[in-house]
Amino acid sequence: MVLIGEFFLAQDDxxxxxxxxxxxHDFPAVRCDGIYPDDAVQIWEARLTGAMSNLRDVVPLANDGFTVFAVPEPLCTALAAAGRDRLRATALVWAEAASEPGDPISPDDAVDLLERAAALAGSRTEMHLDLYCWYFAP
Incomplete structure (x- = not known):
């Protein structure tokens, strides 16, 4: 299980x-502890855009369990444009897919995280920043 992670905005790679x-750090950020955000991003993108981009590593996952990746632009755009109902429906599908026996993600937590990530994605354009995610899974 991922112990810690965060979606964040930064100027560049x-x-x-x-x-x-x-x-x-001083970057706007949303914590995403307890999940595999790379898996989440792919599910979110498939649900919101109908496609799935390859994730671009900024810091490739190594034996230490740490990675940073850029959130795909099509997903950023879709998150920023999605209404609350669409985000909720996406989050509920993701929560069901991501939950493992003994380690569930509650629907409320899934909706909260996706709404906060969408708000972050929405603010990136006006701030001239890009959306990234780091996580540590020892």
Missing amino acids: ESARQVRPRSS
Whole structure:
């Protein structure tokens, strides 16, 4: 299980590479502890766009369990444009798919995370930043 993770906005890949677990930064961010965000992003994109992009690693996953990836532009656009009902429906499908025996993701937590990630995606254009995610899964 992923112990910690975060969706965040950064100026570019180089800035995103500087983000690490247990280090502070000033980027707008949404915590995503307890999930595999790379899997979530692919499910969200498939539901919201009908397609699935390859994730672009900024820091490839290594033996230490840490990675940073760029959230695909089609998903960022879809998140920013999706209404509350569409986000809720997507989150509920994702929660069902992502839950494992003994380690469920509650529907309420799934909806909350997706709504907060969508708000972050919506603010990226006006701030001239890109959406990234890091996670640590030892």
